[in-house]
Amino acid sequence: MHAQIATELLEAEQDIHRHRGDRFEQFARVRTAMGRLATVDAFYVAEFVGAGSVHYHHQYDGDTFDLPGSMPIAPGRTAHWVRTHRRSYTFAEDGGRALHAGVPFGDTEKISRDAIVTPIFDDSQERNLLGLVSIQTYTPGSYDRHTVEALEYLADSLGGQIAYEKRIAERSRRLGGTARPAEDVLGDVLVTLGELHAKFSTRAVPELRREVERILSELWARELHQQRLVAERLETLTPRQRELAELLVQLSGDSVPTTAELARAMGISTVTVKTHMNIVLRAFDAKDRGEVRAAIQRLTRHRSYQV
Template sequence: MGFFRRNHVLAYPYTYDQGVYESPGVLTYGKHEVGAWLLQHKKTYTYAQDGGRLLGMGHRFGDTERVSRDAVITPLIDRGYTIPRVIGLASMQSYEPSSYDADAVRAFEWLAGVLVAVLRREHEDTLALKELTAAEPLLEPAGSSFTDLVVEMSDRLDKIRVSITRLQTALAEGHDITSDVDELATLCTRVQQETFAVLTRPQDEALEAQSLLTQREQEIADLICRRMGNQQIADALSISVTTVKTHVYNIMQKLDVAQRSEIITRLRPLGYDSA
């Protein structure tokens, strides 16, 4: 599973090869690779479409000495906008040919849709909690500031430090630490996943800024973040350029920015890509 960022970057927090977890990371994809194809076509890519030609042009995961013989890669599409937006991708690949039939493809597409729905619901819940905390100052603020992120990461690393200290003590006392080592390995994997999730979480300021806008303003702001001009936005939404300009002015006023480019900075603080 991966999420698109600006400048042709894909962040992938979860990757498994034959049941073995692989470290999260980021990669850059080219304009002729699967990532770019998904952004353009907004539909599922399968190995059968071109015999894996497009798949073979991209980054390899898992055992790089082996080649995938079947694949299903489906876009994660957020349909909560007038123009659906691809926010990421989900991929399953096999070293064996003809592993995925039409039912498997449909099931995987359904799973991707559920994942996007969960992410959107989480986003809406965050906004709702912020409204609640604004009305009730005694509650802890919702979301994560930069300080919160640092604290969360520190807590996770501290868990590992404590576990290592316990292992050192047990080893010095001559105890069998096999099970403890296995537990530490599991803890490191979980902490790595959680830390990656923390670092790629949208900043609160962006969520708060978006909540200030009406639905139509959010749609236009989203298109601005895709570097679309006023005429392009007007064509996409079937409205006049004058109406677009009015909305852009209102958006800038609500976000308290002086330039159009600052809208992107406010709403895409972590470089989330759009398509």
């Protein structure tokens, strides 16, 4: 690896560590570093949630921040490719077929002609797959093996930090720490918006825009955390219990399905439905099936962005 590349990567890694707990700045530092080493016309960081979804909460088309969103993991697209092969996807793998199979974000009239989509692993021996980081450009043949190695290096730095922060959060939970109520989150939003209003007259518009982007990214990170919890709870259930939980959303109508309706849909007795439902309620720490339904609806909301 060239000395200039190594220096840039080491400085970026130090900044990622320095911004521990601040995902927006960590992701922004990766984007800046890769932009100094190669042409980057589009960039994103995404995280896997459960077995079926990938969530994009830090993506840029040029300097334009693209709104966060999520997609199911579909065969033939880059998220599925990386999850299957557990290594970086490059445009040269298939001439961009998997990349272009996704739904584009940003300026849809422009087409990426080179790309790297790199997995983000945690630092465990199992190397659990956490998410993706990608750079793309409209110029063919822009990325070589040094570019791939550079992005993989920064992806490993991100993965180590994300895993560390998760361990700290889990230890806090075990010591009795609890999630803050929604009112506190709303309070943060109001305080931050008030600060932005005050800054508007004293700061340049680009700086104000960056603050707004930070808010969007951080709010999405909180939403992502809640969705991850739902996915983890679903994974503790048996296939039939999970089917029952998902039927709370899938069955038509605005009201929560009755025990009889669930029994007919699953072809089992009402007694069995009640037994399964009690387990589901405990898994979700829910008072009633309406709370379970609301949680799963939160997980299954998808928006169309390139995967």
